[in-house]
Amino acid sequence: MRMDTDQLIRTLAADNSHRVRPVGFVLALALLAAAPVSILMFVSELGVRPDVMTAMHNPFFDLKFGVTLALACAAITVALHLSRPEANLRGWVWLLMIPAGLLVAGISGEMMMPQRLPMMTRLVGSNSRICMTAVPLMSLPLLAASLIGLRHGAPARPAVSGAIAGLMSAGLAATLYASHCTDDSPLFVATWYTLATALVTAIGALVGSKVLRY
Amino acid sequence: MREREDEWTGLMRLAISGDSAAYQRLLKAITPVLRAAARRGLARAGQPIDQAEDIVQDILLAVHLKRHTWDTSAPFAPWLFAIARNKLIDALRRGGRRIFVNIDDFAETLADQPAAQTASASEVAAQLSTLPERQREVLQSIAVESASIKDTATKFKMSEGAVRVALHRGLASLTAKLREQ
Numbered sequence: 001m002r003m004d005t006d007q008l009i010r011t012l013a014a015d016n017s018h019r020v021r022p023v024g025f026v027l028a029l030a031l032l033a034a035a036p037v038s039i040l041m042f043v044s045e046l047g048v049r050p051d052v053m054t055a056m057h058n059p060f061f062d063l064k065f066g067v068t069l070a071l072a073c074a075a076i077t078v079a080l081h082l083s084r085p086e087a088n089l090r091g092w093v094w095l096l097m098i099p100a101g102l103l104v105a106g107i108s109g110e111m112m113m114p115q116r117l118p119m120m121t122r123l124v125g126s127n128s129r130i131c132m133t134a135v136p137l138m139s140l141p142l143l144a145a146s147l148i149g150l151r152h153g154a155p156a157r158p159a160v161s162g163a164i165a166g167l168m169s170a171g172l173a174a175t176l177y178a179s180h181c182t183d184d185s186p187l188f189v190a191t192w193y194t195l196a197t198a199l200v201t202a203i204g205a206l207v208g209s210k211v212l213r214y
Numbered sequence: 215m216r217e218r219e220d221e222w223t224g225l226m227r228l229a230i231s232g233d234s235a236a237y238q239r240l241l242k243a244i245t246p247v248l249r250a251a252a253r254r255g256l257a258r259a260g261q262p263i264d265q266a267e268d269i270v271q272d273i274l275l276a277v278h279l280k281r282h283t284w285d286t287s288a289p290f291a292p293w294l295f296a297i298a299r300n301k302l303i304d305a306l307r308r309g310g311r312r313i314f315v316n317i318d319d320f321a322e323t324l325a326d327q328p329a330a331q332t333a334s335a336s337e338v339a340a341q342l343s344t345l346p347e348r349q350r351e352v353l354q355s356i357a358v359e360s361a362s363i364k365d366t367a368t369k370f371k372m373s374e375g376a377v378r379v380a381l382h383r384g385l386a387s388l389t390a391k392l393r394e395q
Contacts, residue, residue, distance in 0.1 A: 003339040003357050005245060008271050011357040011385070012278040013238035016229060018382045020282040084283045086296035154280040156296060213393060214280060214300075 020152065023083045027076070027149030031172075034145035038138045038173060046134060046180040055184070063106045064178035064189055071099040071197070072171030079146070079164045083153025085214075089160065096167070106186030125183035128192045134180075135173050135196035136203075142169035143204055147211055154214045162208010166201035173200075218243075219291040226290045230281070241274060248273050248298055255302045261309045268337040273301045275338070275389045308395065341391045349384035352377055 003011075055061040074095040081087050115122065146165040155161035174193050183189075222240060229237030252266040252273075276297050284293045342350060348370075355366040363381070367374045 003271075003336060003342060005267060005271055005274070006242075007357040007360075008274060008338060009238060009241040009245065010360065011353065011381070012241060012274060013234045014356050014363060015278065015378070015381050015385055016234040016237045017232065018378065020279075022282060084285065084293070085280065085300060086292045152282075154276070154283045154297065154300075156300060213304075214276060 023149065023153040024080050026152045027080070027146060030145035030149040031142060034141040035172075037141040038176060041138050041141075042134075042176045042180070046130075046177070048179045049182055051182075052179065055182075058184055060106065060110065060184040060186060061178075063102065063186060064181075064184065064193075065175060067099045067102045067106070067189060068171050068174040068178055068193070070102055070171075071096075072168055072175065074098055075164050075168035075171055079150060079161060079168055080153075082155050082157070082161045082164060083150055085154040085156050087156065099171075103186055103190045107190060110186055119187065122183075122185035123187040123191055125185065125188040125192070127181050127183050128188070131177060131181060131183075131192040132196050132199075135170060135177050135193065136199050138173035138176055139166070139169040139200040142172050143200060143207075145169075147204070147208060150208075150212055151214075153212075155212050158212035159205045159209035161212050163201045163205035165208060166204025167197065169204070170197040170200035219289060222294070223290040226281075226284065227286055230284075230286055241277075244277075244294060245270060245274070251298060252302060252305075255306060256309075259306045259309065261306065265305065265309070269302055269305045271336055271338045272305065272389075272392055273298045275385065275392070276301055279386060279389055337392060337395070338388060341388050344391060345384055345387055349380050349387065352380040353384040353388075356381060 049055065078089070078092050078095055081092055082089070110122075143166060146168050147162065150161055150165055153161075174197065183192075222243065225236045225240035225243070229240055248270045249266055252269040253263045256263045256266055256269075277294065280297065284290065342353060345353065351370060352366055352372075355361045355369060356363070361369065363374055363377050366372075367377045370377070372380070
């Protein structure tokens with residue numbers, strides 16, 4: 001059987017009526033489908049901390065959500081931008097600096113206040129092991145979903161897009177985890193959340209470099 | 215050059231809004247440019263230029279399947295060249311050498327260059343035979359026998375919708391198979 005280029009062109013033109021949904025739409029659907037899995041993991045194994053009503057009045061408890069949601073939103077925006085073949089990171093990296101900036105602001109804020117516990121105690125906290133396990137595990141369904149969604153795009157650099165997908169899913173998973181964790185110090189967040197996020201990001205980059213090629 | 219690229223952008227906008235004739239004209243117009251760039255890339259990498267047609271077909275398939283990532287308010291050429299560059303680098307890597315493709319390869323192309331007459335069937339054609347029967351029959355009917363979607367539907371006693379689905383799935387799985395090579 002032969003197919004020369006003219007024949008291929010005619011065939012592609014015949015398929016012109018086929019419409020594909022935008023990448024953002026597919027990504028949103030995939031994340032919505034995966035979210036219940038992560039939420040179920042959270043509810044069955046961790047659950048919201050019992051003193052959440054009082055914790056909400058603590059600005060450092062609230063800051064955790066600011067950081068994780070800023071990370072998730074920035075990563076979603078950057079991932080969608082990078083799903084176009086001619087796009088690059090230039091001019092977009094600053095978005096990913098927002099959560100880091102919030103953390104730095106939180107750490108400086110905490111430094112200026114009198115503290116009951118020494119710095120190292122706050123940094124080490126009491127939940128680091130759970131944080132390092134729960135965040136990556138709850139990220140996995142979301143990471144799979146975001147990679148499936150991004151496959152509808154045409155990313156120029158699959159590993160970079162995969163890493164951003166990792167940031168996205170870690171940000172969302174960490175948002176869930178933050179409502180369980182009783183360590184509210186920005187020093188704890190900056191250390192353990194960051195390590196957990198880095199792990200998920202590395203997995204995302206590795207898998208992305210394979211599955212996001214178009 | 216500028217004029218040519220504006221014309222491409224106009225044709226692609228028409229294509230996205232459903233004008234298949236404009237789409238076909240666009241694909242025909244970009245093909246010689248892609249072919250020349252593929253040949254130049256192959257020559258520079260010291261690889262046989264008779265692979266150029268496979269690269270061209272690979273690029274055309276990617277353009278087709280990823281055209282929803284083109285922003286209709288942006289010029290078409292940078293988007294096209296980004297895809298072409300990606301596919302050319304892939305092909306050259308498969309040929310065993312790491313190579314950097316100059317973006318100017320695409321911009322500075324001359325007039326029409328005819329397709330090389332190769333004795334062997336193209337990679338796309340070779341992969342065609344590995345598709346599921348329905349997809350293969352529909353693709354063959356439309357591509358090789360130049361039948362319309364309507365005629366193909368009558369011939370295989372399928373609905374036109376089913377033919378469209380089989381056609382699209384066939385093109386998507388062809389692309390996936392080429393990528394896995």
